[in-house]
């Protein structure tokens with residue numbers, strides 16, 4: 001049986017990957033909590049790979065957060081993510097792992113890039129300042145994979161997810177992403193009968209949102225493509241693949257959808273003192289579509305599923 005290490009299995013995407021890999025069966029899923037294995041620790045990661053006979057790695061562990069966390073803790077975001085990527089990719093290679101999938105992010109693309117953003121837009125212009133350190137680390141991750149492929153003949157792939165949401169997300173009031181943050185705020189406002197809820201920024205930025213179950217399915221799909229098919233749709237120096245829905249909406253529209261799903265009847269109060277971030281980040285998902293995969297969970301369906309999960313996990317959601 002293939003021994004598959006899912007790094008970050010307690011996180012939103014990692015837990016989705018474990019659910020789907022276990023459901024498909026026929027593989028042994030290996031996991032370690034952050035407390036058991038700190039992936040920024042080079043020796044600990046080397047010891048882990050030297051003893052665990054891993055066949056494949058899904059690298060879904062990272063320092064992750066929304067616009068406020070990225071803007072407030074830039075050193076943590078660049079240091080942790082560079083260290084995790086260097087340690088996992090290099091030690092996997094040292095231990096003879098030939099297949100690895102890195103999760104990057106749509107924020108690798110320049111701020112003023114033409115929309116929708118295609119894979120070729122990488123490194124063509126300057127980045128959005130609120131998350132530049134995180135984006136630089138993610139770009140380094142892509143280049144690590146490409147470089148190990150070129151020099152060592154391994155098969156390390158990378159997927160660039162758009163903004164994600166779903167069960168097991170982080171619902172922290174400040175450090176989270178927009179969907180979990182607003183879902184919790186609207187829910188609490190409904191319980192308190194508040195007349196309005198704060199939405200950060202102007203409401204005009206546009207974002208594309210992909211449900212975690214679609215993201216996990218896409219990751220496994222890309223990992224399992226045979227080498228010839230994968231390489232026919234990538235180029236030697238451009239190995240990453242976008243993952244998204246190809247559909248976006250404004251933050252105001254998202255807030256209206258969340259109001260509807262949660263049943264909050266008050267007003268939206270936009271807080272212009274908070275940053276908007278990138279004006280738009282719509283993914284060009286044609287490359288993945290040509291490879292045979294498309295998202296199938298609509299935003300409304302995904303928000304309803306996530307809110308139902310949130311209601312069931314009021315005592316144990318991450319906050």
Ligand SMILES: NC(=O)C1=CN([C@@H]2O[C@H](COP(=O)(O)OP(=O)(O)OC[C@H]3O[C@@H](n4cnc5c(N)ncnc54)[C@H](OP(=O)(O)O)[C@@H]3O)[C@@H](O)[C@H]2O)C=CC1
Pocket residue numbers: 007008009010011012013014033034035037038039040059060061062063064080084103104105106161162163164165168169170177
């Ligand atoms: N969420 C999103 O909107 C997007 C996410 N991505 C990418 O997808 C991937 C998964 O993200 P997501 O599931 O949302 O993130 P989560 O924060 O939900 O999960 C990340 C996991 O990584 C673990 N982790 C962090 N640092 C370390 C470390 N030093 N050693 C061991 N484990 C560690 C965390 O453990 P602990 O909590 O204990 O620290 C957590 O379980 C990441 O690479 C992220 O950059 C890309 C685009 C959008």
Ligand SMILES: C[C@H]1O[C@H](OP(=O)(O)OP(=O)(O)OC[C@H]2O[C@@H](n3cnc4c(=O)[nH]c(N)nc43)[C@H](O)[C@@H]2O)[C@@H](O)[C@@H](O)C1=O
Pocket residue numbers: 065066067068070105106107131134135162163164174175176177178179181182198199200201205207251274275276277278
């Ligand atoms: C996935 C992605 O995540 C981050 O980039 P981002 O796309 O800006 O993500 P965000 O979810 O934090 O915000 C999206 C928009 O929504 C607005 N917004 C309104 N109200 C809230 C709110 O309450 N919380 C948050 N976080 N945002 C809010 C907010 O002002 C912004 O205009 C990066 O870290 C980047 O590195 C990255 O990869």
